[in-house]
Amino acid sequence: MGQANPLLSFEHVTKDFYENVVLHDVCFDLRGGEILGLVGENGAGKTTLMRILFGMSVIAQTGGYQGRVCIEGEEVRFASPFDALEAGIGMVHQEFSLIPGFTTTENILLNREDMKPTLLNAVFGDRLSVLDRAAMRRKAEAAIARLGVKLDPDTLVSEMPVGHKQFTEIAREINRENTRILVLDEPTAVLTETEAEVLLESLRRLAAQDIAIIFISHRLHEVLRVADRLVVLRDGKKVKDTPVAGVTVRDVASWMVGREVSAERAPEAAEQALGPDLLAVEHLWVDMPGETVRDVSFTVRQGEIFGIGGLAGQGKLGIPNGIMGLFPAGGTIRFQGRPLPLNSPRAVLERGLGFVSEDRRGVGLLLDEGLDWNLAFTAMQIRGQYLRPLLGGLVRVRDERGMRKLTEEYVRMLDIKCQSPRQKAKELSGGNQQKVCLARAFAVKPRLLFVSEPTRGIDVGAKKLVLDALRRANRESGTTIVMVSSELEELRAVCDRVAIVDEGRIAGILSPQADLSDFGLLMAGERAAQEAHHA
């Protein structure tokens, strides 16, 4: 029966967000009792695909999707996640959605509690029924038993280790009688290795009970161990749909990242003469929520463009933010041979470092002020520029004309589309805002510039302009650049060396010409594991 109609199938699913295609003609099936590993880089389209499956409102709000999603051959188009739950699809999210003050049982049976009628029902109706705690506990225990794990039904969620929270989430999904498809989005990301082991074990147990599972993970070896079949997404396209047997982590890694490099390397790049070490980072740790850096050491040479890549959440963003003093950090950093104080943005800026933040709107811009303010502010505060004496030098006030000139210069240079230099930053498009952020950093004339996700969320034309501006600053003004980006392709096109960060550490530093699969392996944190195997 399963042969004729797969349990779940995606047929030619295409989705774009404002003409930015994120899913292109994706087709694959899922059979009952099968575990499907879904892998891809950040932005490959995994999350969007799952949102379509769940009928999340964001999909409909952005113009819906083309193609069909079928369950047992019938097309479904869920209007909301509730319909998806109704149809037997369960989802375990990356972030826990549990109530901390409730027990395991209460969380598992949330909104599906068993009721016991009381005398008051006769008068006030069903709303005054009381919870049937014994029945609830039985059901919770049954769900936990199906998972095959040890969980105390009476522990408060707030007092559990993370692993148990993850299991509670899964138990809640399988408690629903009709759950046939379970989607797990990075379920092992927060787990220790032994906990992950137990989780994979219970997934197989669930699959044996004819529940189909979509398993999304960046930990490729786990996917290969637990999944029956593997679907690889890259740039919104399905690039591989294969049984897992015989596939190695290296294969998957190269499928994930292997793409035509569109931004071609400038040929003269390799001949760039590099100077002495400019920045030496030793044992840096940074406490940046979601991007923790644990122990990072590297050196950047004068005149170099140094790339830092890696998957989201592994700590690559923490490195520039930590060095620039925006988040608590520790370790030793030497700049031009002298130690650089940590946790003091001003001292770092005064020493000639600059930063273009990945968080444009939050950190990078004064949204309510004009472009002239945005550009000149840091230069004014750090270098004392754009101030003119008044009342015979008694006070120094803003030199509005100088600020205007500066702004006009950069508007021309970076082709910033705006109505006037005084236009508010929030009125510009994302790409132009990014150019303003770059201009602000250039205006301070830094010796070393950190650029974090310079092309995130901007269109292709603006991307090229931004990357060209960085290259030009490097070649013409001799600015050393450390570029942090999720886009490997872009790092390979611009940088002289690329470091890959994994779990808060540098997994390796590669030449941009290195094999793509090597990058993929480093990103998936597989290098160490592989070497261990070879040894």
Add this chain to the structure above:
Amino acid sequence: MRNLRQLVTDFGWPRIIIFLFLVLLFLGAPFVRVRIDASIADVLNRFGQNGVFVLAMVPMIQSGCGLNFGLSFGIIAGLLGATLSMQFGWHGFLGFFGAIALAAPFAVLLGWLYGKLLNKVKGEEMTIAMYVGFAGVMFMCIMWLLLPYTSPNMVWGYAGKGLRTTITVEGYWLRILNDFLAIRVGEFFVIPTGLLLFVGLCAALMWLFLRTKTGTAMTAVGSNPIYARASGISVDRMRTISVILSTVLGAVGILVYEQSFGFIQLYTAPLTMPLAAVAAILIGGASINKASMLNVVVGAFLFQGLLTMTPSVINSALQTDMSEVIRIIVSNGMILYALTRKTKAAS
């Protein structure tokens, strides 16, 4: 036409409506036998009296600390300055500017402490400020009784110690600013030149300050504290400076108010004074994190204008004596209205 519409949008409908209402009150005044010239003089006077208070709101708004509901600290410092100056028996300009000089160190100290506190409660500044302000006023109620003032003009006559609730500044520095270069036109109309000049001077200094490096940094802190921090600005330091500045202006403000009003009011009098200033600047069109000199002038004028005209016109129209009741209703109504209008510039 488009320019006009743009002008109207910039100025804001609430201000236009209040302004038209004020004009209406002026037009209606002669019919109920309220003299227009006396009314205008009154409005000008009250505008000057309260202008510095409204100005005191600006630095804290610009630095993102919100509206200074704790202006009472500035007022307390000002009262200390006023009573000390009187205790020393200083008269005339020496008395007034001496009072400012004596109040300044208290204002700086109180502002510094108050700023420290506000830095610890980011996001909740306004509620905390209000209650701390109240507590400060209440604490001073004890101190006014205990502090060893001896000037017979100030202490209770029967006990010989403890300050009176109301102390006249007559004979010391009554109307010292108001009468400076005052222009008298007819019996009822006087332009308090000195007062207006002083307020204008304060506003000009504030305008200038906001254009300095520090002032620019302060504005940036209010606009986006994280951006400011990433540009090497100490957010807490800027906020503290703004609070100190606001408190000092509060101290100057109460002295300007007293010299025009004629009395030093102690004990619970400062309790609700911050509210009027808060309401005025909001009516002037300031948001919680952006305020300009124009907001100050327009706000002080509209708020005080309405507060002057409504009771007198309505009172005369109804031929009863309930001006005080109407004044309370109008001023609290305006405060209520203004607080519902408070907006964040960033949206």
